Amino acid sequence: MDQPDALILEMQNGNHAAFSKIYEMYSKAIYGVVISFVRDESLAEEVLQDVFIKVWNNSNSYTPTKGRFYTWLLNIARNTAIDMTRSKAFKNSAKNLTTENFVDIIAGHDNLSAKTDAIGLKKYLAALKPTCIQIIELLYFKGYTQAETAKTLETPLGTIKTRARNCIGDLRKMLLNK
Amino acid sequence: MTEEEIIASGLLELYVTGSLSQEEILEVEKAMAQYPSVKKEVAQIEASLIQLSEATAGNVSPKVWERIVQFTQGVRPLTTGRKRNWSSVTGWAAALLFFAGLAFMLKQNSDLKDKLRTVSTKNIVLQEQTSITEAELTETKELLEVVRSKDFNAISLPGNVAVAPTAYATVYYNKDENIAYIDAKGLPKPPEGKVYQVWSLIMDPLTPRSIGLLEGGFEATDTAFFKVENIPFPEAFGITLEPEGGSESPTLSQLYTLGMVAP
Numbered sequence: 001m002d003q004p005d006a007l008i009l010e011m012q013n014g015n016h017a018a019f020s021k022i023y024e025m026y027s028k029a030i031y032g033v034v035i036s037f038v039r040d041e042s043l044a045e046e047v048l049q050d051v052f053i054k055v056w057n058n059s060n061s062y063t064p065t066k067g068r069f070y071t072w073l074l075n076i077a078r079n080t081a082i083d084m085t086r087s088k089a090f091k092n093s094a095k096n097l098t099t100e101n102f103v104d105i106i107a108g109h110d111n112l113s114a115k116t117d118a119i120g121l122k123k124y125l126a127a128l129k130p131t132c133i134q135i136i137e138l139l140y141f142k143g144y145t146q147a148e149t150a151k152t153l154e155t156p157l158g159t160i161k162t163r164a165r166n167c168i169g170d171l172r173k174m175l176l177n178k
Numbered sequence: 179m180t181e182e183e184i185i186a187s188g189l190l191e192l193y194v195t196g197s198l199s200q201e202e203i204l205e206v207e208k209a210m211a212q213y214p215s216v217k218k219e220v221a222q223i224e225a226s227l228i229q230l231s232e233a234t235a236g237n238v239s240p241k242v243w244e245r246i247v248q249f250t251q252g253v254r255p256l257t258t259g260r261k262r263n264w265s266s267v268t269g270w271a272a273a274l275l276f277f278a279g280l281a282f283m284l285k286q287n288s289d290l291k292d293k294l295r296t297v298s299t300k301n302i303v304l305q306e307q308t309s310i311t312e313a314e315l316t317e318t319k320e321l322l323e324v325v326r327s328k329d330f331n332a333i334s335l336p337g338n339v340a341v342a343p344t345a346y347a348t349v350y351y352n353k354d355e356n357i358a359y360i361d362a363k364g365l366p367k368p369p370e371g372k373v374y375q376v377w378s379l380i381m382d383p384l385t386p387r388s389i390g391l392l393e394g395g396f397e398a399t400d401t402a403f404f405k406v407e408n409i410p411f412p413e414a415f416g417i418t419l420e421p422e423g424g425s426e427s428p429t430l431s432q433l434y435t436l437g438m439v440a441p
Contacts, residue, residue, distance in 0.1 A: 146197055
């Protein structure tokens with residue numbers, strides 16, 4: 001999937017309808033990252049809202065020559081979510097956390113939309129290696145750097161890239177096969 | 179690195195998750211610009227991760243977008259040109275018109291109140307004039323009655339040739355009620371500090387008695403008509419000019435008119 005550069009440009013020129021389409025395309029994915037961060041639906045909604053208000057207000061700070069639009073969104077989402085985790089509301093809600101990672105969160109969804117076909121996904125995710133779940137959780141959902149990931153997983157720094165390659169490769173096979 | 183080496187390295191996965199150093203990012207982007215296969219691989223990695231987090235998301239409440247719209251609709255991104263918010267402009271214009279209209283109405287209202295006040299004042303003045311005119315009319319009617327009445331005798335008081343040859347007065351005398359009206363219209367206006375005094379007289383021996391002062395009533399519009407009562411010697415009437423407040427006995431050098439009552 002190529003990123004919608006024309007749509008992004010229109011949004012940057014102040015086209016609210018283009019912004020609306022971009023929200024439709026990316027909000028759910030961003031919400032997934034946010035909820036794995038804050039583990040609370042109402043807090044995650046608040047973060048998601050703030051993320052897209054920031055996207056609209058600062059859309060001109062994104063330049064297509066400097067990385068993917070989705071990666072830019074991810075960075076805004078992670079920073080906003082980190083700010084939320086420092087808030088009082090988060091500290092109160094964090095006491096009731098039961099889920100550990102994105103697999104637990106996905107397993108917790110009872111009624112998922114047909115688009116994500118999560119029943120099939122749940123089955124395949126169960127087959128994903130625990131080390132893969134960990135590395136995807138840290139690099140993608142938590143936004144850790146390679147060094148932070150290596151330290152957390154107690155593995156040499158040089159193995160992170162290879163492991164990320166293999167684990168995301170496994171994930172892609174699952175998504176293709178489901 | 180060749181394109182295959184780059185794809186196999188895991189750099190692209192970490193590029194999408196945003197975990198690379200600035201140096202590595204530049205390396206990947208250079209390869210993406212150079213090799214379509216690298217660019218395609220990045221897009222596929224991204225798509226799979228998007229799919230994964232969409233599954234993690236579950237369902238997003240439509241209220242989030244509603245709130246975002248509230249905060250962003252009508253709000254332009256920072257560096258783009260501002261568009262005029264016509265609903266706001268017309269709102270302010272309407273408010274201005276409203277206040278201008280209100281001020282105009284208030285002005286009109288105050289003007290009308292002023293006019294009403296002036297008209298009311300004029301009305302009061304006119305009412306006063308009407309009542310004065312009515313009083314004057316009543317007085318004139320009374321005088322006319324007196325003059326016409328058979329109960330009153332008209333006594334002509336010609337001017338004293340030595341003092342005031344052109345002066346004259348008329349006394350209307352009612353014998354039964356012992357009252358008289360003096361028409362002093364024919365007398366000149368008394369000088370400052372002087373007043374006309376009316377006397378009744380017995381001619382033999384000459385005995386004058388003051389019956390009153392003719393005070394006021396000598397302006398052009400006045401009737402100069404005076405009523406006197408309890409006349410002691412109604413044989414003759416005389417009018418002299420005396421100092422203010424009147425005198426005990428008449429100053430005969432200033433006798434203006436004198437007339438006898440017909441027997």
